[in-house]
Amino acid sequence: MSKRKMPALIDLIEAGRAVEHHAPWRRAVVAPKTWNLAVEQLAEGRWSLLGLWGEPETVHMALLDAADIGVISLKCPGGRYPSVGQRHPPALRLERAAADLFGLLPQGLPDPRRWLDHGQWGISHPLAAGALAEAASATRTPPPAAAYRFLPAEGESLHQIPVGPVHAGIIEPGHFRFTASGETIVRLEESLGYGHQGIEGLMAGSPVERAARLAGRTSGDSTVAYSLAFARAAEAALGVEVPSRAVWLRALMAELERLATHLGDIGAICNDAAFALMHAHCGVLRERVLRASDAVFGHRLMRDRIVPGGVASDLGEAGMTAVRSLVAEIRQRFPHLVELYDNTASLQDRTVATGRLKPELARQYAAGGYVGRASGRDFDARRSPGYPPYDELAFDVPVLQEGDVNARVWIRIREVEQSLSLIEQILERLPGGPIRVGIPEPDEPREGMALVEGFRGDILAWLRIGAGGMVERCHVRDPSWFQWPLLEAAIEGNIIADFPLCNKSFNCSYSGHDL
Incomplete structure (x- = not known):
């Protein structure tokens, strides 16, 4: 047969x-x-x-x-x-x-x-054809939605613990409903959408330049990655060839963003395991990256520095010196922090074997970034399908199989090391020339798509630009769409006290998901 x-x-x-x-x-x-x-x-x-x-x-x-x-x-x-x-x-x-x-x-x-949609928008299906016009002429708003129905869980001595959507500290909104047996979590169910910004609705009918700024505000900690994804999609649609120097400067910004967020995450994970010393030292290094980014590109997060057609800021000799000094400082201090993490038994007790994500789930959900790579999924959009200048740079993609909090920390550690190497290579080989070209207005609708590697994983951008240069439709997809459900699976069987640790090791984006 x-x-x-x-x-x-x-x-x-x-x-x-x-x-x-x-x-x-x-x-x-x-x-x-x-x-x-x-x-x-x-x-x-x-x-x-x-x-x-x-x-x-x-x-x-x-x-x-x-x-x-x-x-x-x-x-x-x-x-x-x-x-x-x-x-x-x-x-x-x-x-x-x-x-x-x-x-x-x-x-x-x-x-x-x-x-x-939590029933608070005052309009149903806001992006459907004619929805806004219908809402403007309507005499009443849609009735509010009923309370969200969480899935039931059956068993003896089970109890539920609601957390959020308002959280302590500075954190985005999201609701977590735990079902537990004593201290052991038997089910976690998430309810998200509280951070909905209407990004895609705001993009529709916008000039490309304004839509690019909106894309960079989808998830603030990935503003470089989102700006790069949108710019590459727009350039693909319009047939724009970006100057070589701009391509390399974009990669420099992307690696600085990856460096800052990974350093912040490593410290924050340790802090959730009651090891504040690592949090403090990693926070200092993250601040160094942000200050260097501000000095070099004029913004701590490098927001709006990547634009369709190139970049908005160049790198001078003073900037080169600042970035080289930053890399030298991190290379000197970071290995001691890695050793401290690896040799602190109380910290390892909290991270090893906690929040395990099975490799088969990581593959099924095409989990990107450290979530996928810590569970055996060997995927990095910089390498495959790839985009310049990474095809000319040497770097490794670290992959582990354990899938626990500890593995997600170690993937971040190795990626910090790889980003330092990539930054050094970029500075050494940075070409000269212009940093930006103009973008044309098409005389017919044109489409483009891009996939780029943010610090969380691959970010997808798809758009259609209409005649005259207005964006007709743009969709941006955060890696968190495929990572949030996996957090629900990884937390099962863990104790409630380990949820902050597991949650931070995933560090999914609320706003990137909620759009």
């Missing part, structure tokens, strides 16, 4: 109706049968889901197979389409979000509860 030949992603794209101007990867409008075939490949683990988003009467899905990336689109008569989440759980929350924003109804969706 011969085995059925499995289609490649490129075969599905070519079988559909190709959409012109899509770069660098192709998009095709497909039939429901082809859509369902793609869902089958996802369900059987042959492909990975990179994103799912909506438009009025259309749903899109970005896919990754072993050799290629592509987007398939399905027309949704009456706003209905076959659910992906019914067979591939990583799509569940993305489908629920598209239902809230566009009114698209996935048929067979196992969980139809609202996700982003």
Whole structure:
């Protein structure tokens, strides 16, 4: 009996109706049968889901197979389409979000509860065709949503603990509902969406420059990565070739951002394990990175420094000296902190074997960044599919199998070391020349997509620019969409006191997820 030949992603794209101007990867409008075939490949683990988003009467899905990336689109008569989440759980929350924003109804969706819309917007399906105009002329607002129904858990002596959405300290809002047996967590269920900013709605109808600024504000700790993803998508759509010096300066900013956030995370994880000394020392190093970034590029977080067509700030001799001094200081001080972490038994007792994420779940959810790499998923968008100048730089992608808090700390430690090396290589090989070119206004709609590596993992940006240069539709997908559900799985069987530790080791973005 011969085995059925499995289609490649490129075969599905070519079988559909190709959409012109899509770069660098192709998009095709497909039939429901082809859509369902793609869902089958996802369900059987042959492909990975990179994103799912909506438009009025259309749903899109970005896919990754072993050799290629592509987007398939399905027309949704009456706003209905076959659910992906019914067979591939990583799509569940993305489908629920598209239902809230566009009114698209996935048929067979196992969980139809609202996700982003908590009944406080004053309008249903705000991005659906004509929704804003209808709301403006309406005499009443939609009724508020009923209280969120958390899933039940059965068993003897179980109790529930609600946490959030308002938290102590400076932290974004999110609700966590624990079901516990004594101190042991038997289920965690999240309710997010409290940080919804309407980013994608604000982008629609905006000039490219304004949409780029909005993209950089999706998740503040990843402003460089989001700006880079949007800029690369816009440049792909418009056929813009960025000056070489700007490409290398972008990589420098990206590695400085990765350095700052990893240093901050390492200290914060240790702080949640009651080891404040590491928190203090890592906080000092993070502050050094932020001050150097401000001195060199004019902003501590380097916000709005990457723009479509290049970069807004150049690097002079004083800046080169400042970055080299920063790298030298971290190289001198960081190894002592690593040794302190590794040799503190009370700290290891809290992090080793805590919050384990199984490798098969990391693969199923295509978990990016340190979450995926700590659980054996060897993926880094800088390397594959790759983008310049990383194809000319030498770096390793650290991967571990243990999947616990300790492994996620060690991935960060190794990535700090790799970022220091990358920064040194960039400074040594930084080319001269201009740092920015203008971007044209297209005379017809053009599409582009980009996948870049932020500190949390891969960030996807897809957009369509209409005639005259206005953004018609833009979707940005944070790595946290695929990491938040995994936190629920990793925390099971741990004690309640270890939740802050596990949560910080994931460090998912609220605002990046809530859009």
